[in-house]
Amino acid sequence: MHELLYVIVMPAVMGAVTLFFPKKARLPAGIIALISSVWMFIKTVKLFGLGESEYFRTVFTMGDVFQFDFALRLYGFNSFVLLFIAMFGALIILYSIGYWFKDRETPGIYYTYILWTLSAAACAVLSDNLLLLLICWEVLTLLLYLLVNMGGEGHETAAQKCFTILGFSDAAMFLGVIIIWLVYGTLSISSLSISTGTTTGVIAFLLLFTGAIAKAGAMPLHSWVPAMAKPTPAPTMAFLPASLDKLLGIYLLARISLDIFSIRTGSGLSLMMMIVGAGTVLFAVLVALVQHDLKKLLSFHAVSQVGYMVLGVGSGIPVAIVGGLFHMLNHAIYKCGLFLSAGVIEKRVGTTDLEELGGLAKLMPITFLTTIVVAMSISGVPPFNGFVSKWLVYQGLLQAGGYYVIFLIVAIFGSALTLASFVKVLHSVFLGRRQEKFDGVREAGFAMQVPMIFLAILCIIFGIYARLPLEKFITPSVAGSTGVSMQEMAVRTASGYWNPVAATVLMAVGLIVGLIIYAFGRTRRVRIDENVWIGGNILDNEEMRIPGTHFYKTVTDDLNPAWTALFKDGQEGAMDVYNIWGRIGFSVVQVLRSLHNGILSTYLSWVIIGLGALTFVLMFAL
Numbered sequence: 001m002h003e004l005l006y007v008i009v010m011p012a013v014m015g016a017v018t019l020f021f022p023k024k025a026r027l028p029a030g031i032i033a034l035i036s037s038v039w040m041f042i043k044t045v046k047l048f049g050l051g052e053s054e055y056f057r058t059v060f061t062m063g064d065v066f067q068f069d070f071a072l073r074l075y076g077f078n079s080f081v082l083l084f085i086a087m088f089g090a091l092i093i094l095y096s097i098g099y100w101f102k103d104r105e106t107p108g109i110y111y112t113y114i115l116w117t118l119s120a121a122a123c124a125v126l127s128d129n130l131l132l133l134l135i136c137w138e139v140l141t142l143l144l145y146l147l148v149n150m151g152g153e154g155h156e157t158a159a160q161k162c163f164t165i166l167g168f169s170d171a172a173m174f175l176g177v178i179i180i181w182l183v184y185g186t187l188s189i190s191s192l193s194i195s196t197g198t199t200t201g202v203i204a205f206l207l208l209f210t211g212a213i214a215k216a217g218a219m220p221l222h223s224w225v226p227a228m229a230k231p232t233p234a235p236t237m238a239f240l241p242a243s244l245d246k247l248l249g250i251y252l253l254a255r256i257s258l259d260i261f262s263i264r265t266g267s268g269l270s271l272m273m274m275i276v277g278a279g280t281v282l283f284a285v286l287v288a289l290v291q292h293d294l295k296k297l298l299s300f301h302a303v304s305q306v307g308y309m310v311l312g313v314g315s316g317i318p319v320a321i322v323g324g325l326f327h328m329l330n331h332a333i334y335k336c337g338l339f340l341s342a343g344v345i346e347k348r349v350g351t352t353d354l355e356e357l358g359g360l361a362k363l364m365p366i367t368f369l370t371t372i373v374v375a376m377s378i379s380g381v382p383p384f385n386g387f388v389s390k391w392l393v394y395q396g397l398l399q400a401g402g403y404y405v406i407f408l409i410v411a412i413f414g415s416a417l418t419l420a421s422f423v424k425v426l427h428s429v430f431l432g433r434r435q436e437k438f439d440g441v442r443e444a445g446f447a448m449q450v451p452m453i454f455l456a457i458l459c460i461i462f463g464i465y466a467r468l469p470l471e472k473f474i475t476p477s478v479a480g481s482t483g484v485s486m487q488e489m490a491v492r493t494a495s496g497y498w499n500p501v502a503a504t505v506l507m508a509v510g511l512i513v514g515l516i517i518y519a520f521g522r523t524r525r526v527r528i529d530e531n532v533w534i535g536g537n538i539l540d541n542e543e544m545r546i547p548g549t550h551f552y553k554t555v556t557d558d559l560n561p562a563w564t565a566l567f568k569d570g571q572e573g574a575m576d577v578y579n580i581w582g583r584i585g586f587s588v589v590q591v592l593r594s595l596h597n598g599i600l601s602t603y604l605s606w607v608i609i610g611l612g613a614l615t616f617v618l619m620f621a622l
Helices: 003-018 026-048 076-100 109-126 130-148 155-184 199-216 224-229 234-260 268-289 294-315 318-349 365-378 385-400 404-430 446-464 467-482 486-494 500-522 548-557 561-572 577-595 600-621
Strands: 054-062 066-074
Touching: 003 026, 003 054, 003 066, 003 076, 003 109, 026 076, 026 109, 066 076, 066 109, 066 130, 076 109, 076 234, 076 318, 076 446, 076 467, 109 130, 109 234, 130 155, 130 199, 130 234, 155 199, 155 224, 199 234, 199 268, 199 294, 224 234, 224 294, 234 294, 234 318, 268 294, 268 404, 294 318, 294 385, 294 404, 318 365, 318 385, 318 446, 318 467, 365 385, 365 404, 365 446, 385 404, 385 446, 446 467
Parallel strands: none
Antiparallel strands: 054 066
16 A cells, blocks of 8 residues: 555544444543554654655546546645644544543544544645545535534534534535636646636635635634534544644645745735734634633634734745744644643533632642643743744734734734733633632543643743744745745744744743742741731632633723624624524525415416516527
8 A cells, every 4th residue: 555545544444443342442442543543643754754755646537527536745744734633633532531531421433533534634635636635625524513413512503503614615615626627627736826817716716715714713714613612522622623623724725825826925815815814813812802611712712823824824925924834833732732721621620611610720730730831822922832933923024014014913912812811711710719619629630631741842842942843844835835945945934033042041040030039038027917807818608709700891891882792792693604694594584484375376476477587588588
């Protein structure tokens, strides 16, 4: 079997094996799935070292009419995306073993769906044929629907919404593929070079762009992500909308923008993409700021962060493109870690409602520390990886000048609001007063801790030693697509660097000095009198307990009514295209229902009107 087929066929076959495991054999099914995913990861590491030396192609014919070109291509960009898809698959399966270990409600078919998802994702990334990519894309949509349907209360509605929005985007992609095939005569991705100077080229790009941003979760096709947040188990959220779907969606966006269509800086399509990116950053983070459920809050941040990726790639500026693609990778790392932390809280505490949580830091120290790291990463705090990728996007927009500065301001403002949101999260979950009913809460098991610790370490390494992932994964991918040599790309990217090692040393020195000052301050004797009330007494009841969500009451309740209405609309889905088209469809159905009133004269009237219209059309045609 060809090298490229292994990473597609083996997870699919092992997924079929776990499908037949009985309900009580969840642990053996999980172990087999873990072994399969680790094997796939090792295989992708080997493939990553091969570079562009692998290509597989076979043609299937059906009579003399139809030929299907099953073409796979491995090159720098998709090899690193494939590598991290396999890595996240292995981490999620390991975490799931601990998450589902004592839960007998979900059968081993869960691991089947995960392995099949890995197989379909590998095929989509390796595809060098647009039709093959589209088929894999649709399989991923179906598997997402099945995984969401394994969730808790409300999973039916969430699964329907996911399938509807992604199904619509898949249909748009299908139309784009048909246009490309009919007009340009080939579906080979590596041989396509389409100009956006024609109407056909613009339409084809917009149709494929729809599929890419829907999968990534950008506005306005984002609402399936927060819809599935509450009923869907945390491992599924960490695997699909948090990591894999972002890698796939932005991978496709980069392929169509840089390779197939070559969007130019300053063009109308480039401006459109940047507006979508900036709007996604700003609107989603504002709605996330006022959420009271941890998983739903994280889901809106998963949407918001996509904006930075679309902004960077859409700008067409090499440094910003590097930043956008690096942010794709960074986001998958820290957002996966955030959902895994939420899964631990959900599993151990039984709720993700921020109003009820608090004071869990001492009971769950590992979860607390890893959450701090990934929360600071998504907030763009140095020296973590999220800061570096955002910094590169900022540098690209700043170098461009002009109206790009507006997008720069939006991006920085969005990052500040993200930090404010996670201050609320850390306080609401881990700090403050703890309710007595949570006193017996225990830390996560080993299988759940390992993925969280590993992802937190990656956030630190990719922040302090940012040159490592940039030079190994990102820069080679962008250099070929933008027509800039590797040497020149390295120079351009280096101009956007800050010095993370030196900055980390300075921050560490500052922390040490602060700790020394704090230690000297503790040596001073302080008089303690228990009879003086200073406002910090711990009460026997919980009437005075102030949850972290109340910090932002001024944002939702005390601002201008227009802002309050905006937050309310965002939470209730008034600006959700799914709801908008749903209301339009319902209105059309109501009109049609009113016409079917059972009265014969009404039906005869419509028959006469229809015959008259048909006669008029025929006379006009003749």
